[in-house]
Structure formats: structure tokens, C-alpha cells
Amino acid sequence: MKKRGITYGIAVVLLAALLSGCKSSPSAEGTSAANSNKSSENSENSSNELYVYNWGEYIDEDVITQFEEETGIRVIYDPFETNEEMYPIIEAGAISYDVVCPSDYMIQKMVENDLLAEINFDNVPNISQIDPAYMEMSQAFDPENKFSVPYCWGTVGILYNTKRLKELGVAPPSKWADLWDEKLSGEILMQDSVRDAFMVALKKNGFSMNSENPDELEQAKQDLISQKPLVQAYVIDQVRDKMIGGEAAVGVIYSGEMLYIQEEVANLGLDYQLEYVLPQEGTNLWLDSWVIPKNAKNKENAEKWIDFLCRPEIAKANFEYITYPTPNKGAFDLLDADLQNNKSVFPDINSLNNCEVFRYLGEEADEIYNDLWKEVKSN
Numbered sequence: 001m002k003k004r005g006i007t008y009g010i011a012v013v014l015l016a017a018l019l020s021g022c023k024s025s026p027s028a029e030g031t032s033a034a035n036s037n038k039s040s041e042n043s044e045n046s047s048n049e050l051y052v053y054n055w056g057e058y059i060d061e062d063v064i065t066q067f068e069e070e071t072g073i074r075v076i077y078d079p080f081e082t083n084e085e086m087y088p089i090i091e092a093g094a095i096s097y098d099v100v101c102p103s104d105y106m107i108q109k110m111v112e113n114d115l116l117a118e119i120n121f122d123n124v125p126n127i128s129q130i131d132p133a134y135m136e137m138s139q140a141f142d143p144e145n146k147f148s149v150p151y152c153w154g155t156v157g158i159l160y161n162t163k164r165l166k167e168l169g170v171a172p173p174s175k176w177a178d179l180w181d182e183k184l185s186g187e188i189l190m191q192d193s194v195r196d197a198f199m200v201a202l203k204k205n206g207f208s209m210n211s212e213n214p215d216e217l218e219q220a221k222q223d224l225i226s227q228k229p230l231v232q233a234y235v236i237d238q239v240r241d242k243m244i245g246g247e248a249a250v251g252v253i254y255s256g257e258m259l260y261i262q263e264e265v266a267n268l269g270l271d272y273q274l275e276y277v278l279p280q281e282g283t284n285l286w287l288d289s290w291v292i293p294k295n296a297k298n299k300e301n302a303e304k305w306i307d308f309l310c311r312p313e314i315a316k317a318n319f320e321y322i323t324y325p326t327p328n329k330g331a332f333d334l335l336d337a338d339l340q341n342n343k344s345v346f347p348d349i350n351s352l353n354n355c356e357v358f359r360y361l362g363e364e365a366d367e368i369y370n371d372l373w374k375e376v377k378s379n
Contacts, residue, residue: 050301052077053086053097055288056237058152060321067308073301081236082193090115096295099302104287105195105358107148108141112360116147117292123303124149126310133349134327137287140357148289149306152324154255155347155355156196156284159239163272164249173250175280176204180223185230189242189251192234194373195358196284197224200252203281203354210359212368221372225379234377243274254286256324258344276344282354287327 056079064075078097080086083106089095090110102110110116121127127149134150142148158173165172170183179188179200191197199209201220211217232248239251244264258276265274290309292302308314312330319326319335325346326332332340340346361369 047298047301048072049074049076050298050305051096051098052305053089053100054079055101056081058101058288058322058324060318063309063314063318063321066314067305070308071301071304073304075305084194090293093295096297097293098296098298099305100291100293101151101288102291103358104138104141104289105360107289107291108360110291111142111147115294117294117296117299118146119149119292119306120299120303123300124307124310126307129310129312129315129328129330131327131329131332134287137285137349137357138289141359142289148291149310150287150289150327151309152256152322153285153287153327154325155278155352156191156199156252156254156286157276157278158250159243159253159257159261159274159276160250161243161246161248161272161274164246168249170249172275173277173279176200177281178279179250179252180204180227180230182230184249186232187249188227188231189239189248189253190227190231190234191239191252192236194369196252197234197373197376198369199284199358200224201227203279203283206281209284209356210361212361212365214368217368217372221376224376228376228379244268244270246270246272254324255344255347256322259323259339259342262344278347278352278355280354282356283352285349285352285355285357287357 050073052075054077058079064077067073068075080089083103086100086102087106087109090097090100091113107116130150134153135145137153138145138148138150158176158179160173162172164187168183168187170181173179178184179190190200195209198217198220201223202209202211202216204223205216205219207213207216207220211220233242235242239253240257240261242248243251243253244261253276255276261274265272290302290306292299296302309318310328312328312334315326315328315331316334319331323345332346
């Protein structure tokens with residue numbers, strides 16, 4: 001959804017496995033010939049391997065090493081860039097991942113399409129460390145909390161360069177509509193993701209970001225097309241680095257990038273500030289969670305992985321590396337007070353007015369959104 005690119009996986013091999021329809025295991029850097037020996041004897045209890053499918057650079061590599069050392073389980077890690085890239089890999093079933101980290105609405109889709117196994121929480125005692133507020137939030141897409149364990153959460157907002165805006169004679173943004181200011185021509189970075197892009201346009205107009213209303217979606221499409229001449233680029237991971245480099249005035253970004261950005265601005269001694277604002281019209285309150293695909297060959301290993309990541313000291317180490325807000329109350333309590341009080345990173349979830357969690361809208365709605373997005377990109 002929003003993460004920095006990691007270098008573990010080999011996408012070409014993944015695609016080849018998917019297209020061939022062969023029942024194969026995922027490929028990853030450093031994966032040995034042992035992969036070819038994975039056989040039917042690899043029940044959910046017998047293997048000492050774990051195949052992880054996660055966002056790029058969304059975990060501390062030292063945490064992976066510690067897990068391997070403590071458990072004797074070898075982790076094979078592949079990255080994906082978007083939920084939409086991940087889903088067909090899991091749906092096709094040609095590649096057997098043991099544990100995956102999708103976003104809220106995609107988890108709902110996976111549940112509705114019977115792609116997930118129920119988690120045995122007897123094997124995940126550290127679920128007690130997850131703040132109940134996030135378990136309740138999860139019920140929007142996992143109503144009985146059977147299939148998912150919260151990993152990271154956050155918001156989507158506008159990052160802006162204070163100096164550049166002053167040079168352009170533009171006031172700091174306070175609402176999504178500000179991203180249609182013609183003075184910002186060539187200075188806007190938008191998310192290259194259908195739901196994220198449409199969220200901006202829908203919320204700008206006072207609509208739900210889960211709208212299925214044809215008139216509202218058409219208006220959002222037209223607004224995105226009219227905005228397109230102002231957009232410097234549609235990007236995913238590159239927003240952060242482009243903004244730090246002074247390449248744009250504003251960018252749509254995930255709140256989890258803010259701690260890294262604040263540290264980089266200070267370390268580089270930049271003569272401008274990068275500030276983050278939640279638009280007045282409301283925004284996306286998102287939650288990424290660990291799930292176990294139904295065809296996982298190492299289910300108990302996956303539950304050991306989830307339980308390990310829920311340990312407060314491990315969740316704290318992970319947060320310090322990826323800088324995305326943790327739902328782990330034990331980890332939060334271990335943080336310094338200045339981090340706990342950093343509202344760009346940990347906003348009070350009870351004060352996020354007009355925010356919504358993405359919902360899976362069904363195959364027909366998915367097709368409509370995708371077709372509209374293609375129209376935006378082709379204009």
C-alpha cells in the first residue's frame with residue numbers, strides 16, 4: 001500500500017509460476033534448491049520454512065533474522081507494491097504463501113472469496129498486546145476477528161513543502177480541493193493507485209470514498225482528468241524521496257512516512273520544512289493486517305510468525321524501522337514520550353473526523369473503478 005521497496009523477491013519468477021499454473025513455492029533471493037523438494041509431506045506442522053508475502057521494506061530485516069534464530073524456521077520473503085498486485089497471486093493458488101499482509105478492504109475481499117484460513121489464536125497469545133480499538137476497527141472488514149491480526153495503521157494526507165509553497169504564492173493546503181489549484185501545476189504528486197486516487201476526488205466532493213453511485217464516480221473521474229495537467233507524477237513509494245529532494249510542492253502520502261521524513265529533514269539540514277495535514281473533508285483511515293491463505297502449507301509457522309511480531313519489544317523494533325504507527329499497545333508504551341505525542345505519527349483515532357476505512361465493494365464495483373481509472377490515465 002505505501003511502503004519502501006525491498007529487494008528480496010524475484011517478480012519474474014512469480015509471474016512465470018502464475019502463468020504456468022504450476023503448484024510451486026514462491027521464489028526469493030537466497031532461496032536454495034530446497035524449494036524444489038517441498039512436497040506433500042510439508043503439512044502445516046512439518047516444515048521448517050515460512051513463505052511471507054508483504055509490502056516492500058515493511059519489516060526490519062533484523063526482526064526476520066531474530067525470528068529465524070529463535071524458531072529455526074527459515075523465512076522466504078517476497079514483496080508486493082499494491083493490494084491489487086497481491087490479490088491475483090493468492091487467488092490463483094499457483095504459489096503457496098503462508099502469511100500475507102493485505103489492507104483492510106482487500107482482507108474483506110479475500111474473506112468473501114474464501115481465500116483465508118481462520119487463525120488459531122491459541123497459537124497467538126500475544127494478540128492480547130493489540131489495542132482493542134484496532135481489533136474493533138478490524139471488524140469493518142473481518143466482522144468476527146477470525147482471519148486477521150492488525151500490524152500497522154495510519155491515515156492518508158497531504159505533505160507540503162513550506163518554502164516552495166511560499167515561492168509559488170500558495171497557502172498551505174487544508175483540504176483535498178487545494179490539489180486542484182492551478183498555481184500548483186507540475187508540483188503535485190498523486191498516488192498511483194485506483195482506490196487512493198479516487199478517494200481524494202470523492203472526499204473532495206463530500207462523497208464517501210466507498211461510493212458506488214455512478215454519478216459520484218463519474219464526477220470523481222472527471223475531476224481527476226481535469227487535475228491531470230497539474231500532476232507532476234503518479235507514484236507510490238517515490239513520494240517521500242521526491243518531497244525530501246524538493247522536487248514537488250505537495251504530495252499525497254501515508255502518515256507512516258512522517259517520522260522518517262522529519263528525521264531526514266533534520267539530518268540533511270534542509271532550509272525548508274515538510275508538513276503533513278489531514279484534509280478537512282476527511283480521509284482514509286487504513287489498517288494492514290496479517291492473514292493466512294487457505295492453501296498455506298505451514299500454517300502453524302505462520303501463527304508463530306504473527307505471535308512473534310505481536311511481542312511488544314519486536315513490534316517496537318519494527319516501528320522504529322518502518323515508522324508506520326503500531327496498533328500494539330505494549331510497543332507504544334515502550335516508546336519515548338516525544339514519539340507517543342507526535343501527532344503526525346500517532347493521531348488520536350477518536351478525533352479523526354470524517355475518516356473512513358476502505359471496504360471491498362464487490363467484483364462489479366472493482367471493474368467499474370478500474371475502468372474509470374484507465375480512462376483517467378489514458379486522457
